[in-house]
Amino acid sequence: MATIKVPPSVPSPAEDAEQLQKAFAGWGANEGLIISILAHRNAAQRKVIRRMYAERYGEDLLKALDKELSGDFERSVLLWTLDPAERDAFLSNEATKKSTSSSWLPMEIACTRSSMELFMVKQAYHARYKKSLEEDVAYHTAGDIRKLLVPLVSTFRYEGPEVNMTLARFEAKILHEKIQEKAYNHDELIRIVTTRSKAQLTATLIHYNKEFGNAINKDLKADPNDEFLKLLRSAIKCLTCPEKHFEKVLRLAMNKLGTDEWALTRVVTTRAEVDMQQIKEQYHKRNGVSLDRAIANETSGDYKKMLLALVGPEDA
Amino acid sequence: MATIKVPPSVPSPAEDAEQLQKAFAGWGANEGLIISILAHRNAAQRKVIRRMYAERYGEDLLKALDKELSGDFERSVLLWTLDPAERDAFLSNEATKKSTSSSWLPMEIACTRSSMELFMVKQAYHARYKKSLEEDVAYHTAGDIRKLLVPLVSTFRYEGPEVNMTLARFEAKILHEKIQEKAYNHDELIRIVTTRSKAQLTATLIHYNKEFGNAINKDLKADPNDEFLKLLRSAIKCLTCPEKHFEKVLRLAMNKLGTDEWALTRVVTTRAEVDMQQIKEQYHKRNGVSLDRAIANETSGDYKKMLLALVGPEDA
Structure with a gap:
């Protein structure tokens, strides 16, 4: 279950685009306004806003956000605004260029998305990088890690309930x-x-x-x-049991001396619209503290506001 | 380039379905009529005829053909009538159940179809067999063959012209x-x-x-x-260079003592609408005899008529 809250009556995409453009005008962006719009729209709505923004103002919304924002807040807003398949393609590509310790990221994407979602990630990867996810993963890994990772990323798994x-x-x-x-x-x-x-x-x-x-x-x-x-x-x-995996990633990201914002932002932006409710329950059970409180303790400023808007307050 | 000849003015799918139903009526089927319709319709047209037949006569056209026809002729008509993705799924599944010498068939499908076509084969495989092509190929192979075959079947290759x-x-x-x-x-x-x-x-x-x-x-x-x-x-x-592969398969299928109808039917039905023209040219160049003449020498009866209708006469 998702944790984002879309208001019952949403402004038209044109209005949203206009408000965003206003938020960028003048000296310094209006971060509160940006959060109040983007963090409360679902993927389909954000997609239309982005298209509308490009039509009206002749610039990709992502580029405008990139110019106006910075740091962890910027990364969280950019990742969130991206279409889910594009976002996963971007994250996978970024991971293949990092050290081997990030080699598990394509695994996370391959194993927690549905087969069709994974296929759309592969299509987005072709379109954006002019090569395949599989070839990049295979090229940047070796030995046993490659032996496991490449087929994980490649397979188009059957998804029916049948069990033999x-x-x-x-x-x-x-x-x-x-x-x-x-x-x-x-x-x-x-x-x-x-x-x-x-x-x-x-x-x-x-x-x-x-x-x-x-x-x-x-x-x-x-x-x-x-x-x-x-x-x-x-x-x-x-x-x-993906919620257990994500709980652990969040726990490790916030248990460290110094938060791992890379992991925290990734999990929040990729799961807020999918199964963040289950992850929150798992987190509370395992750590005795609610996820929103943990995030509030570990982060600050607009970044904190953005993550909390996506994760939502504790329901229990 | 395809070799099938679709007449400039084609009867409506309803008329085709009706004619087919007539061809099945009475004692013994009218094979000539069946060939004159099905061998001269493209994949999209055959699909509509099949749907129309099911709607009108309450039976899958494939089942009706199965009841009326037999032997190599039946197999050629059934394979041809299947939707290309379904056909490839069927052929792959059949191959995984055969001896290891058929293990190259999923390779042929994976390597000669476009990435999107291969993806559609995988979807058809899920729908029909309630499991994935990858898991069946992996399960029925071992060692080096598996090591090569599984990734060939799994990858979603990039298809752009860019070269590094x-x-x-x-x-x-x-x-x-x-x-x-x-x-x-x-x-x-x-x-x-x-x-x-x-x-x-x-x-x-x-x-x-x-x-x-x-x-x-x-x-x-x-x-x-x-x-x-x-x-x-x-x-x-x-x-x-897929045409060289298919030329070789055809050559071996007809050079043997006893024709290999399994291979001959497969190549003709899967390539007639794709690149049979190039395969024919390759065949003539390599063997000094035209493919249609070779087929005419090796086969007989309705089976021969069906294959020749798909391959067409030599153009040169």
Whole structure:
């Protein structure tokens, strides 16, 4: 469930565009006005506002925002304003250029979006970067990380609810055998995780837990600092319980000495319209404090206002 | 270029459906009438006829054809009547269930269709088989064949004309190094073949030929009977000059003692509306006989009539 609040009666896109243009006029932008408009419009509405703005003022709204704003606030507004598929393409491209520790970002996108959403990310990637997401991910990775990451990003998973229980038992056994042998990068293990539908994989992992006594991610913690195992555990979490993955990313982003704004902004802007409600519940349960309070403590100024507008107040 | 001939003035889909229904009435079908309609309608027209037939007569046209026809003729008519994406999904699914020697069929489909066409095959696969093409291909293969085939089938390749010449030189060198080392299944070699756009790969291979003196496929002939190398060479051919691949499939299908109807029917029905003209030219050049004459010598009856209607007479 989404957490953004769209008012029951929304001004026309033309009015919104005009108000935004006013917010940019004069010396210094009117950040409050920008937030009051953009943070309270859904993806379809923001898209029309952006088109309307370009038609009326001859400039891409994103460019205008880029000129007027700065720092973490700017990044949060820009990411939020982007069309979801474009945003994911942008984030993935940015990640492939960073150090290997960001190599899990395309994993997060591939495993938490629907198959059709992922396909639209790939189309947006073609259009913007004149190459494919797959080739960039493959080019910038190597070894086991590549072996797992490239198929995760490539597969067009089936999304129906059908589950083959015989297969689930059979593949749970394969997973257990390979983990027992510490063959974590085995072809069969990677095949199962990267190609099965989420419903089928979930059935397999439930059976794994029942039959072999542990959740698979517990058995995959042999070496907690091994990068490949971290990626594998995160992928399994993203595929089967994404809210837990995002809770953890937020927790780590705010538990540090110095907030990790890159991660915080990403999770808030990409999930506010999808499953932020579930993430908030998970966060409160795990940390004993509500997510909006945690964010309020860790951030300040317009950036704080923007994130809180997207996350919304605690409902409980 | 296509070889099928659609008459300048086509009857309405309702009339075509009615004529087909007449062709099925009575004892024994009127095969000539069936060919005269279906073999001379394009994919969009056949789709409407099929819908119209179902609406009027309460039965899927494919089912009616299945009941009335038999043997190679039936298979050619059924494959031809299917929507191209459905047809490719059907052929791929059939291949995954066969022996490993058919493992190259999903390769042919992945490498000779456009990225968007391949995506539509994947959607059709989901709809029909309630699972993904990727998971079936991965499940039914192993080892090096799987290592090459799964990414070939999975990637959504970029299709623009842009070529990075620095990258082409760099990757031609990688390919040459790996081939010199006989590391044919090396991650980097597979990455380049499975993720680069066709334009980029073509530039890389032209540079390879110029710089190292041989076409890459010549250097990949170390062991002509090695299944992996065969698949790799075919994939490269499909990606860079599909008409040569199809010419070879047709040549082998008709050079044998006993025609390989499975291959012959597949190539004719899947290419008649795409690039059969180029394949015919390639065939004539390579074999000194026109494709339609070769087909006429190898086949008979309604099957022969159907194939010749799709391939058309020699233009030269």
